[in-house]
Amino acid sequence: MAKVDFANPRMPDGRAPTSQLMTLNMGPQHPSTHGVLRLKLLLDGEIVVDVEPVIGYLHRGSEKLAENMHWVKFIPLTDRMDYVSAMHNNHGYVLAVEKLLGGPEQNIVSERAEHIRVFAAELSRLCNHLFWMGTFMLDLGAITPLFYALRERETILGFLEELCGARLTFNYFRFGGVKYDLPDDPTYLPRIKEFLAKMPGHIAEYQKQLRQNDILVARLTGTGPLSREQALEWGITGPMLRATGVAHDLRKVAPYSVYKSLNFEVPTTTQSDCYGRLHVRWAEMVESVKILNQVVDRLANRNLEGIHLNPDYAGGKILRVKAKGEAYARIEHPKGEYGCHVIGDGKQNPSRVHVRAPSFANLQVIPLMARGQKIADLVASLGSIDIVLGDVDR
Amino acid sequence: MAAAPAPAVPAAPATPPAAPAAPKPKPRGDYAMLQDAHPSGIASYDVLEDGVGVLTVAPDELFTVAAEAKAMGYRLLSVLSAYDRTDHFGVFYAFLKVADTPAQFAELRLRVVLPKAAGEPKVQSLVDLHPSADWHEREMFDMYGIQFLGHPDLRRMFLPDGWTGHPMRKDYKEPEQFVALREGEDVVVRTNEEGSW
Amino acid sequence: MDIQPQPSKVPLVPILQGMGVTLKHFFKKTVTTQYPEHKLPLADRFRGRIYLKLETCIGCTLCAQACPNGSCYMVDYDPGFDTPQNKRKKFPAVEISKCMYCSLCEEACPTDSIRMGKEYETAAYVRDFDYKPDRLSQNEHSLGRGPAQ
Incomplete structure (x- = not known):
């Protein structure tokens, strides 16, 4: 996107403006930018003529830090990137390094560990979509849905806390498995089953509240439009892409972990605006519940082979991991494609770790979505992308 | 005339014979098509540790190769990453065929090697082909100082x-x-x- | 799977439905907890601040090596009793304000001497967060606070 010329403003079609345009600064400390995103707006009255996102206020240089630490020490740092769904960040990085350690077949992870990984990741996806729904509605001025979303999210965070000891920054995945097996508590899986049985009812409750609400429908329909061609050109992935009618879900088309053996659908819609995206994410939550039900059944009934963590990478050996070669692994993060490009020299520390952050790639498109719309709609478009600034700036 | 008696035990060679070098992997499918179409632009084909191939492309032919890849259906620029080795910089690209089914899905990886001896690293920009390369290239310029020739607005991204x-x-x-x-x-x-x- | 959002035809009814959901919850039990007075139970694996067991620490420095941000480091410290397993008397110290509670030190420890406790209220009026081995080895009770309920 070419740089916006604020000194010599032009309308989107190239002609000179007929009225006085205004330059407005939004952020970096603005509640509806989900963090420290700064938007330079060019306004014609209330209509957005152009937007220029300015990022980097949360840049912590994680990739540089990774080059100076042991392979395993980068896992807690990935938690801090997208702190809303940290399990997926763990998963992407660990998957990439396992490709260096175990080759393309990745036979260093037991089947049981893979199921626990999917279990944790899908709970995290539910968390992410719930929190997204709550904050998205908050952006639109509806405060109540946040409380319902957080109520379920708290329950899930409680489950994750029992699983790995933390509520947000899990640091749960390890090379060769996961840090802990499922909790010893025999009521753990039954309680999760109970929660999963209630979850579709909860989603129906959100939908009852929001789905047909006249104000919401009027605010969201036609807001932040993005055609299929634009989405492909701009490298959009995740629910944003699926809202344009492409059923591109890496869990389905390039299965990793045990997603191949699980039965689920990829929801899509052709109504590619904020309203369509809301529906895609709701449907994805239902699918996540479906996946979780299958995984919990397998963990509970079938005695899955293997232990949760490969003993070659457990205990004090976590520091002795030495990887050599180059690999790229991608997973389906709730926000889009999350990838990790790692290069190792056979030393204890990586030579290069690059994180392909879904928020960063998806945020690029905000000028396309916002041009010609009102400022309030810009806030809705921004919310519908589902960005986390920790992920954008890394 | 008696033949010289053969030694009972053959002397062990001083060093074990070198293991035969693993045969260089042959590109297949779209990789082979690209390599045949651009024999001068593509230096080599390697397979990374995760089992996916990568074509090493000359920096001034990157755009044509990527354009052909796009015409073959690789429409989504999945990742653009760069790295710094002791003697060269590298830029790593992965393109995806956006798919509804696993059969349609495919991945193509390209790599550009920029030796440090050749001065400041310069590579063609893919912004005209994939607009999404914009921010990724700005990030790599910011972090590595790689010049993406033809980028409309090559500024720092984070810093x-x-x-x-x-x-x-x-x-x-x-x-x-x-x-x-x-x-x-x-x-x-x-x-x-x-x-x- | 293709989903088609269908807005309602009749205005105002969905808003009342939404209000109904809210009103229904008005008569239900609260789900929130009044924090300082009431605390939620913590999981067994909860990762709070670090504790050190002086009796078993062998001073192997693995915890300091495993720390991602250098908040855990080794110091010379005399515990006041004989430590045959740790003759050089090297013990870890942790700067709690820098600690990111990742538990890698706990994982790397070969003797389970360093572990994450259940204390999470480490705020203090005096900015003294550099916990030396003596403070690290004090348990919740000797600090005058019971473990969180």
Whole structure:
């Protein structure tokens, strides 16, 4: 996107403006930018003529830090990137390094560990979509849905806390498995089953509240439009892409972990605006519940082979991991494609770790979505992308 | 005439015979098509540790190769990453065929090697082909100082404009600097020769 | 799977439905907890601040090596009793304000001497967060606070 010329403003079609345009600064400390995103707006009255996102206020240089630490020490740092769904960040990085350690077949992870990984990741996806729904509605001025979303999210965070000891920054995945097996508590899986049985009812409750609400429908329909061609050109992935009618879900088309053996659908819609995206994410939550039900059944009934963590990478050996070669692994993060490009020299520390952050790639498109719309709609478009600034700036 | 008696035990060779070098992997499918179409632009084909091939492309033929890949259906620029090895910079691209089913899905990886001996790294920009390369290229310019020729707006992505040096380079040693947030533009302040602000 | 959002035809009814959901919850039990007075139970694996067992620490420095941000480091410390397993008397110290509670030190420890406790209220009036081995080895009770309920 070419740089916006604020000194010599032009309308989107190239002609000179007929009225006085205004330059407005939004952020970096603005509640509806989900963090420290700064938007330079060019306004014609209330209509957005152009937007220029300015990022980097949360840049912590994680990739540089990774080059100076042991392979395993980068896992807690990935938690801090997208702190809303940290399990997926763990998963992407660990998957990439396992490709260096175990080759393309990745036979260093037991089947049981893979199921626990999917279990944790899908709970995290539910968390992410719930929190997204709550904050998205908050952006639109509806405060109540946040409380319902957080109520379920708290329950899930409680489950994750029992699983790995933390509520947000899990640091749960390890090379060769996961840090802990499922909790010893025999009521753990039954309680999760109970929660999963209630979850579709909860989603129906959100939908009852929001789905047909006249104000919401009027605010969201036609807001932040993005055609299929634009989405492909701009490298959009995740629910944003699926809202344009492409059923591109890496869990389905390039299965990793045990997603191949699980039965689920990829929801899509052709109504590619904020309203369509809301529906895609709701449907994805239902699918996540479906996946979780299958995984919990397998963990509970079938005695899955293997232990949760490969003993070659457990205990004090976590520091002795030495990887050599180059690999790229991608997973389906709730926000889009999350990838990790790692290069190792056979030393204890990586030579290069690059994180392909879904928020960063998806945020690029905000000028396309916002041009010609009102400022309030810009806030809705921004919310519908589902960005986390920790992920954008890394 | 009696034949010289053969030694009972053959002398062990001083060094074991070198294991035969693994046969160089042959590109297949779209990789082979690309390599046949651009014999001059594509230097080599390697398979990475995760089992996916990568074509090493000459920096000034990258655009044509990527354009052909796009015509073959690789429409989504999945990742653009760069790295710094001791003697060269590299830029790594992965393109995806966006698919509804696993059968339609495919991945193509390209790599550009920019030797440090050839001066400042320069590579063709893919913005005209994949608009999404815009921010990714700006990020790599910011972090590695790789010039993407043809990029419409090659500015720093994360660091402020006044920053000195490209921090992800292995030899990055710059004076300490910090950023003062100012109305208008941010100001970068760095130490002088004596080490004071 | 293709989903088609269908807005309602009749205005105002969905808003009342939404209000109904809210009103229904008005008569239900609260789900929130009044924090300082009431605390939620913590999981068994909860990762709070670090504790050190001086009796078993062998001073192997693995915890300091495993720390991602250098908040855990080794110091010379005399515990006041004989430590045959740790003749050089090297013990870890942790700067709690820098600690990111990742538990890698706990994982690397070969003797389970360093572990994450259940204390999470480490705020203090005096900015003294550099916990030396003596403070690290004090348990919740000797600090005058019971474990969180």
